[in-house]
Amino acid sequence: MNKRQLKKSVNYICSELFAEGVAASLYSQSANRDNTNALLASVINIQNDFVRRISHPEPGMKAKVFYNQLIKDFNNTVSEVIDQIAHLQ
Template sequence: MAKRRNLKKFIKYTSGSITGFILWEISRAKEEKRPAYDQLLANIIDLHNDMVSRISHTEPGNVKGFYKKLKSDFSEGINAILTQTDELADKEQA
């Protein structure tokens, strides 16, 4: 049980950090890019909620494979969001 709690805390911390980064980018972004950043915030919230609900309802049987798949899905989701954030970022301000 403690391992699941630690995994949920890790997901919460990572999601919060990415959210803070996106909010910082929103403050620097031009007005026409803000709806795209809002969509990224919605994506990180959806990813967080999906991961936490998956942890809460672990598949019986192949537990090790379940958590390996969960971690890879979370990593892919975070990488996709960071890639989209990088594409939206103004190169002039960097």
């Protein structure tokens, strides 16, 4: 996977997470507005952070190692956000 494809994947996944967060807040009567806003802001920050990290890899680190770690970090972060969305409902 090249940088462009990786950025597209990050953008797509983050947009889906954002949409899920909005849907969960709209369809849940018990969703706290402040928690929902914080969650949506964190999704935007995650997207910006990972796209920035894709564009500027760590100097001195092998590219393959860097991108494998980046993908692992992104997957862990997405899992945490999914858990937070599930607890909004």
